[in-house]
Amino acid sequence: MDDDILDTSDGPQPRPQSLMLAFFGNHVLEEGDRDLCVYSGSIIDVLGRVGVGEQAVRSTLTRMVNRGLLQRQREGRRMYFGLTPQATRILDDGRTRIWQQGAVNDDWDGSWTLLGFSFPDSWKRQRHDLRSRLTWTGFGALYSGLWIAPGNVDVVGVVEELGLTDHVRIFHARADRATDIELMIRDAWDLESVAARYVTFDKRWTSHRGAGSGDDPIGTRLRLVSEWLWTIRTDPRLPARHLPPDWPARPAQETFRCVAEQTAAPALRMARELLETTPSR
The missing domain is CATH 1.10.10.10 (Winged helix-like DNA-binding domain superfamily/Winged helix DNA-binding domain)
Incomplete structure (x- = not known):
């Protein structure tokens, strides 16, 4: 995406x-x-x-x-x-990320999904498309042709949709005790960038908490959801126990859900009108 x-x-x-x-x-x-x-x-x-x-x-x-x-x-x-x-598939995926999974991964089971690929040098578009979709699905680049995501991620549909099934290998595994998981996470994902998005979102929207729906709830909710999707789109929902204790996803998510709840019914009424x-x- x-x-x-x-x-x-x-x-x-x-x-x-x-x-x-x-x-x-x-x-x-x-x-x-x-x-x-x-x-x-x-x-x-x-x-x-x-x-x-x-x-x-x-x-x-x-x-x-x-x-x-x-x-x-x-x-x-x-x-x-x-x-x-x-x-519809894209929006269903976004809805799952927003309302079902949430931004904080407290129940990681220790498993990882690995995806390896090797394309000809001329396949620049295919490489770009796959990397973009993998990023949205929660993968980070462990090496240039080996990507990793926490948990058991079903990425087969993404690969099939891009027509790359014959060029991709997918594995599910657990890290050996010799692997420093926190170091691996820092190497594969730009944690500072992900955290900065949550901080930016929370600063922009925290003043709306408890302020009601305002004069234009349909516009407010539209901006809210768009910005939240931007905020979470590069967050792979890394296991919370391997992230800094002050990880900003939790307070940002609380702000999002508070404003979303207070604008839901007024935006629906305005939309129907x-x-x-x-x-x-």
């Missing part, structure tokens, strides 16, 4: 595609009707609330249709957009 957030001096600024996916995740997937299509004018209205202009929304919709992430459906003179199976939808054909 691409990193759909721009870092600026004002903090992380979500790109339109990241916001678009969060929009459909919040108001289509979470509504339980995956076959719902949303009128383009409604999408323009909501993304406009978080600073995305109409032209940027329209070009993002077109790109996402071309990439197989959204489907178009015309109703008279109006155009509606809905999720494709590919986008604002969004024009139609069943997918």
Whole structure:
């Protein structure tokens, strides 16, 4: 997956595609009707609330249709957009990361998943695509062609989707007692960068705790979810017992869930008032 957030001096600024996916995740997937299509004018209205202009929304919709992430459906003179199976899989994965797994791994069983690959030098795109997907799935580079992730990770689907099954080897193992796990973690993952994302998120959102949903709960929740996905996307959920005692994921997650809870119902009510939808054909 691409990193759909721009870092600026004002903090992380979500790109339109990241916001678009969060929009459909919040108001289509979470509504339980995956076959719902949303009128383009409604999408323009909501993304406009978080600073995305109409032209940027329209070009993002077109790109996402071309990439197989959204489907178009015309109703008279109006155009509606809905999720494709590919986008649904991406959003389901994000929902699992956010609500089921969480950001803190307190129950690691000591196992590791190892993935090895060797590609021809000309396979730059395949190498980039695999590394991007492995990073999102929680892997870090132990060596250039050997990646590792905590726990028993089912990565077969990722490899198959990329068409790389014949070029990848996957193992599940435990570290020998001679291995310094904490040193290995520091070598394979940029802990300072991961921690900095949590600190940035917590600083930006902690003032919203207990402040209610505000005047624009749908926009607030859209920014919240987009920024949280950016925050966790490179966090492999490393075992908590091998991380520094002041690891910032826990307080950041508490802030996220508090603000998410206080905006959920108001954002849903506003969405039902604002969004024009139609069943997918």
